Amino acid sequence: MPTPLDDLMARLRAVEAEIEVELTKRREALRWHLDNQRIVFEQGVERLHSAIKVRLSHYIRDANPWIVLTAPVIYALIVPFVILDVSVMAFQAICFPIYKIPKVRRRDYLVFDRHHLAYLNLLEKINCAYCSYGNGVIAFAREVAARTEVYWCPIKHARRILGPHPHYQGFADFGDAETYRAKIVGMQGGVKIEDGG
Secondary structure, rough: OOOHHHHHHHHHHHHHHHHHHHHHHHHHOOOOEEOOOEEEEEHHHHHHHHHHOOOOHHHHHHOOOHHHHHHHHHOOOOHHHHHHHHEEEHHHHHHHHOOOOOOOOOOOOOOOOOOOOOOHHHHHHHHHHHHHHHHHHHHHHHHHHHHHHHHHHHHHOOOOOOOOOOOHHHHHHOHHHHHHHHHHHHHOOOOOOOOOO
């Protein structure tokens, strides 16, 4: 028999499906669509985008000096991002087969497509690629960590946490020893990940 939490999760999935429908409508309004993973703009859109682009020389000339001075601080994070990325890939490659945890597809989290936007100048495209990499690595690492937690400690916290990962709702409630033990026994054949990529 479904619990109230199961009902809420089902409603959440239904709302997520509605959001996807609305996003598709928004794409149509902005006159682009995906065709076999390829971004296709309607005729004339790229010309309109190019007309809106701020020339690189104007972009640099009009930049706030504080932004220019702090840019090296932002870009210095590339080193820890790369270390995190390589470390998480190695961790997953070594440990997940042993624990029978489904691997996370890194390419689902690192998406580079903003360079197709004709209204971005070269520096804006570089900035977008950097942000895509940083946020993608963090999202990838979070999913690997979440799946590790599913295996090692599928127990909710006593206190509410902000932004729990998608697998968290399936964890045993804090203090529910029987459900925790049942989850551990149930994973002996391998971890099952819903909607896993």
